[in-house]
Amino acid sequence: MEFLQGEGGIEMNLETWVFAVYLGGLLLIGYIFSKRAARSVDDFLLGGRSVGPAVTALTMQGTSMSGYMFMGGPALAFQQGWYALWYAFGDAGGAIINISVLGKRMRRLSERLGALSPVEYLGKRYESSLVQVIASVISIIFISVYVFAQFIAAGKALTSLTGMSYLPALLIGVGVIVLYTVFGGYLAVVWTDFVQAIIMVIGVVGITAAALTHLGGLTHLNASLSEVDPSYLSIWGKDLAYQGQWGVVLGAVLIYSIGYMGLPHVVVRHMSMKSPKTARTAILWSASWNQLFVFAPYILGLCAIVLLPNLSDPEMVIPELAYTFFPGILAAILLSAVMAAVMSTSDSLLMQAGTILSRDIYQRFIDQEADHARMVLVSRLLILLVGIIGVAVAAFEPPSVFDLVIFGFGVLGNSFIVPYVASVYSKKANRVGAVCSMVLGAVTHILWTEMDLESVTAVHPFIAGLILSLLGMVIGNFFGRAPSQQIQNEVEAAKRGRKVSRALDRNSSRELAPEARNIERHIRGLQPSSGSA
Amino acid sequence: MTDLSIVPSDWDEPSMMEKISRQTRARSVRVRDFVYYPYLYLQYRLERNTRLFPKKGRVGCTVDLVSGKEAVVDTVPVIQTRTVPTEKIIGETLSPKTARKQAEAYIYSSVSVGLKWMGTLKLIQEEERVCHRPFWIMTCEWERGDPATVIVDAVSGRYHPLSL
Numbered sequence: 001m002e003f004l005q006g007e008g009g010i011e012m013n014l015e016t017w018v019f020a021v022y023l024g025g026l027l028l029i030g031y032i033f034s035k036r037a038a039r040s041v042d043d044f045l046l047g048g049r050s051v052g053p054a055v056t057a058l059t060m061q062g063t064s065m066s067g068y069m070f071m072g073g074p075a076l077a078f079q080q081g082w083y084a085l086w087y088a089f090g091d092a093g094g095a096i097i098n099i100s101v102l103g104k105r106m107r108r109l110s111e112r113l114g115a116l117s118p119v120e121y122l123g124k125r126y127e128s129s130l131v132q133v134i135a136s137v138i139s140i141i142f143i144s145v146y147v148f149a150q151f152i153a154a155g156k157a158l159t160s161l162t163g164m165s166y167l168p169a170l171l172i173g174v175g176v177i178v179l180y181t182v183f184g185g186y187l188a189v190v191w192t193d194f195v196q197a198i199i200m201v202i203g204v205v206g207i208t209a210a211a212l213t214h215l216g217g218l219t220h221l222n223a224s225l226s227e228v229d230p231s232y233l234s235i236w237g238k239d240l241a242y243q244g245q246w247g248v249v250l251g252a253v254l255i256y257s258i259g260y261m262g263l264p265h266v267v268v269r270h271m272s273m274k275s276p277k278t279a280r281t282a283i284l285w286s287a288s289w290n291q292l293f294v295f296a297p298y299i300l301g302l303c304a305i306v307l308l309p310n311l312s313d314p315e316m317v318i319p320e321l322a323y324t325f326f327p328g329i330l331a332a333i334l335l336s337a338v339m340a341a342v343m344s345t346s347d348s349l350l351m352q353a354g355t356i357l358s359r360d361i362y363q364r365f366i367d368q369e370a371d372h373a374r375m376v377l378v379s380r381l382l383i384l385l386v387g388i389i390g391v392a393v394a395a396f397e398p399p400s401v402f403d404l405v406i407f408g409f410g411v412l413g414n415s416f417i418v419p420y421v422a423s424v425y426s427k428k429a430n431r432v433g434a435v436c437s438m439v440l441g442a443v444t445h446i447l448w449t450e451m452d453l454e455s456v457t458a459v460h461p462f463i464a465g466l467i468l469s470l471l472g473m474v475i476g477n478f479f480g481r482a483p484s485q486q487i488q489n490e491v492e493a494a495k496r497g498r499k500v501s502r503a504l505d506r507n508s509s510r511e512l513a514p515e516a517r518n519i520e521r522h523i524r525g526l527q528p529s530s531g532s533a
Numbered sequence: 534m535t536d537l538s539i540v541p542s543d544w545d546e547p548s549m550m551e552k553i554s555r556q557t558r559a560r561s562v563r564v565r566d567f568v569y570y571p572y573l574y575l576q577y578r579l580e581r582n583t584r585l586f587p588k589k590g591r592v593g594c595t596v597d598l599v600s601g602k603e604a605v606v607d608t609v610p611v612i613q614t615r616t617v618p619t620e621k622i623i624g625e626t627l628s629p630k631t632a633r634k635q636a637e638a639y640i641y642s643s644v645s646v647g648l649k650w651m652g653t654l655k656l657i658q659e660e661e662r663v664c665h666r667p668f669w670i671m672t673c674e675w676e677r678g679d680p681a682t683v684i685v686d687a688v689s690g691r692y693h694p695l696s697l
Contacts (some may be wrong), residue, residue, distance in 0.1 A: 355642060359638075500694045504673065508694075522624075
């Protein structure tokens with residue numbers, strides 16, 4: 001596979017043609033859908049209601065498959081063996097823990113405060129613009145870090161596909177991502193994402209099945225790993241590097257379960273003007289898909305230890321295995337889908353960062369009368385800036401995709417978990433505590449990583465950040481004003497819960513919370529609360 | 534009594550009570566009252582002027598005239614005028630001007646999120662009207678545990694408990 005070590009220049013080999021035809025095909029699908037003008041806007045906004053829950057779920061899964069899944073995860077397993085699965089457990093189980101433990105109270109309080117996104121929730125709960133600004137800035141910066149990882153993955157995927165060297169591949173990849181975020185958006189078409197998801201899912205499952213079959217199953221894989229180096233089978237990493245370091249293991253498990261809370265979830269609220277027929281099964285489908293695919297990349301990393309012992313770049317596990325087990329043209333189609341998925345993920349993240357900057361910071365604090373054109377300009381400038389910094393980071397001293405993603409998620413988690421937990425478990429938690437907690441959590445994680453204090457202390461940066469963030473909250477709460485009586489009452493009410501039957505709670509529609517609150521006030525003979533529920 | 538523009542219900546009382554009883558396993562469900570909740574409905578024509586991917590279409594938005602919450606609507610609502618008891622109408626607290634401004638900002642951000650595209654759009658307002666959605670207030674009782682009061686959206690059939 002000499003094309004993996006391309007020496008510059010674009011050879012129009014078969015793979016390059018496949019990639020060009022693939023992107024051309026996506027453009028064509030996007031163009032055809034765009035032409036269905038009158039219906040398409042509704043379809044976009046309402047998430048492709050016509051396609052059914054299984055398709056919607058698979059599409060969601062496809063868009064969440066990022067550069068990390070195809071490069072970072074397998075690389076860690078290739079380097080550390082079964083230890084890498086700690087991260088997968090956090091990813092697979094984190095959402096469930098969140099929903100069942102912290103989620104309930106947060107959801108109730110969030111409903112009561114009328115907050116749609118986590119950042120907005122923090123601002124309202126702590127009654128502080130400063131909290132919201134700091135949360136926004138941390139989100140923007142570390143979403144960008146996550147995007148940088150996608151840039152590197154895009155550069156590598158393009159290198160592997162076209163045979164050109166890394167730097168021009170990176171520049172082309174990032175250029176395409178930035179340009180199409182600003183001018184395109186064609187990949188948002190639900191069927192385009194669906195086609196991609198199908199290719200990626202079949203591809204990943206196909207490679208995993210082929211690799212495991214080739215090795216004689218999981219048991220034989222473990223036997224082969226043991227022959228290479230028995231410590232690959234250990235839960236403590238290769239050469240037992242993390243033996244007894246529960247601080248590191250705990251950090252690995254927690255990082256994905258908590259980090260996502262810092263990502264801004266931009267929610268489009270829908271109102272049905274007729275009786276809806278769709279059920280909530282898409283979420284169930286999506287959760288099932290996630291459980292199925294979260295482990296596959298790590299397993300592939302383990303297979304590569306045996307199958308590709310001389311692999312120089314661990315992040316190329318999936319591309320190399322694709323070419324090993326699939327005919328060239330199918331491998332190229334899979335890698336084209338990976339590249340397009342990286343573009344789609346980056347696009348969404350850049351959009352979200354741009355929206356936070358323009359709406360939550362610029363319009364709120366700098367120019368309240370800013371019109372739509374000005375807001376778009378602010379967002380575009382941020383996207384351009386992230387693109388330039390991203391190229392600089394990815395080109396001159398590129399960290400691994402895994403390191404960047406873990407760093408980004410770690411800082412997001414350390415910044416937000418303590419303020420979130422305190423917001424529902426302590427009615428006395430105030431804005432000074434929240435600010436100290438966010439800043440200390442983020443700064444600790446950054447310094448711990450940069451100064452490599454983990455190797456000295458045997459404590460994962462995430463655990464260090466968590467402890468300092470907690471201290472920040474506890475000490476900060478001694479200073480500044482206590483939360484208003486209204487907020488304290490809301491926290492108490494969220495703690496108590498609704499005391500309604502479980503079946504009623506499960507089936508009730510959260511989107512009606514503002515209406516419920518105002519009708520409640522009407523029944524009590526009070527004036528409905530204006531502005532925000 | 535007041536003449537009101539309302540979105541008519543898609544459900545009748547017995548079938549809605551049967552649905553809630555089935556879903557929540559309540560022993561009994563009974564209608565206690567009903568109210569009309571105010572929204573501003575706005576419809577826009579949308580134009581995106583790029584040569585490669587021109588996009589035109591219509592998009593509807595409602596703004597809750599009490600709490601100011603915006604939502605994108607799925608179809609153009611059928612609105613009827615009815616005479617209803619004044620005390621059953623929830624009072625508006627948001628001015629149409631503020632609601633309109635919020636709706637436009639919301640459509641801009643929703644369209645860019647939905648289209649995953651950061652660009653300028655042209656929104657041309659085609660329709661604006663205040664309409665009311667009927668809500669039932671129902672009481673549910675179970676074999677065990679406390680009874681609960683719920684509001685039921687008579688258009689979509691969705692419901693939410695009240696803390697009374």
